[in-house]
Amino acid sequence: MANREALRDLQSRLAGRLQAARSEGVTVAAWLAVQAGGRDYLLPLSQAGEIFPWTGVQPVPYTQPWFLGIANLRGTLAGVVDLAQMLGHGEGRSEQALAEASLLAFNPSLEVNAALLVDRLQGLRAADAFVHNEAAPPRSPTFFGPVHIDSAGRRWQELQLQRLSQTTKFLSIRA
Numbered sequence: 001m002a003n004r005e006a007l008r009d010l011q012s013r014l015a016g017r018l019q020a021a022r023s024e025g026v027t028v029a030a031w032l033a034v035q036a037g038g039r040d041y042l043l044p045l046s047q048a049g050e051i052f053p054w055t056g057v058q059p060v061p062y063t064q065p066w067f068l069g070i071a072n073l074r075g076t077l078a079g080v081v082d083l084a085q086m087l088g089h090g091e092g093r094s095e096q097a098l099a100e101a102s103l104l105a106f107n108p109s110l111e112v113n114a115a116l117l118v119d120r121l122q123g124l125r126a127a128d129a130f131v132h133n134e135a136a137p138p139r140s141p142t143f144f145g146p147v148h149i150d151s152a153g154r155r156w157q158e159l160q161l162q163r164l165s166q167t168t169k170f171l172s173i174r175a
Contacts, residue, residue, distance in 0.1 A: 029124035033156065034104065036118045037084025037091070040156045042125060042148060047161035049105035050074070051121065054098050060173075066090070067173040068117060073105055076113060079173070083116045086169070087141075112165040125156070143167060 031042035050073070057069040057080050066085035070077050080103060084090025093101065103115040131151050136144040145158030164170055 029126045031125045031156075031158070032104070033122035033125045034083075034102075034118040035120040035122055036116075037087070037089045038119075039084070039087075039089065040122070040154060041083070041118075042145075042156045042158045043104070043161055044158075045124070047107050047110060049107045049115075052103040052105065052115065054101045054103065054117075062175050063173045064175055071103065071115065073103065073115060078103075078105060079114045081114060081116055081170070083118055106161055106165060110162055110165055114165065114170075130156070141167065141169075 029045060032045055032048050034041050034043060052071075052073050055071050055073070057071045059069040060067065063069075064086075066082045068080040068082055071080050072078075082090055097119070101117055101119055102121055104118055105115045106112045125148075129150055130148040132149040134147045134149070136146060136157075141164075143160045143163035145160050148156045148158060150156065
């Protein structure tokens with residue numbers, strides 16, 4: 001229960017900061033920063049939806065290991081995808097790790113009833129938070145955007161959720 005309240009507080013603070021930034025003409029964040037499987041990702045805010053605490057997921061038989069099942073997110077059934085496992089660098093999680101994880105729904109405008117399991121929310125990032133950009137690594141998936149590097153040298157891989165939702169791999173959950 002405390003996790004849900006903390007998550008609601010985070011969402012309220014983020015929404016308040018975005019609204020204040022818009023009204024003051026300040027640079028508005030472009031990405032939601034998350035961590036999955038020990039790696040850092042940037043998800044476009046325009047493609048990200050609501051954030052939920054980990055909730056029970058109903059497993060679906062005969063699906064890919066990265067497809068965790070179906071969850072009821074505010075009355076909407078959504079397929080839950082373990083982002084790290086789908087990208088090939090995740091491992092199974094303990095109940096404690098799952099309790100600390102979050103589900104990030106896709107923006108309703110994408111018309112995809114799905115959510116990504118991420119290990120940790122890292123906050124919002126604007127373009128001015130990065131000192132350098134590089135092209136996506138060679139042979140990376142089509143939904144990989146540029147790599148953004150912050151002043152500490154930390155590398156953030158941008159993921160285009162709209163492109164991800166249209167890939168054959170994402171749409172083919174059958175094992």
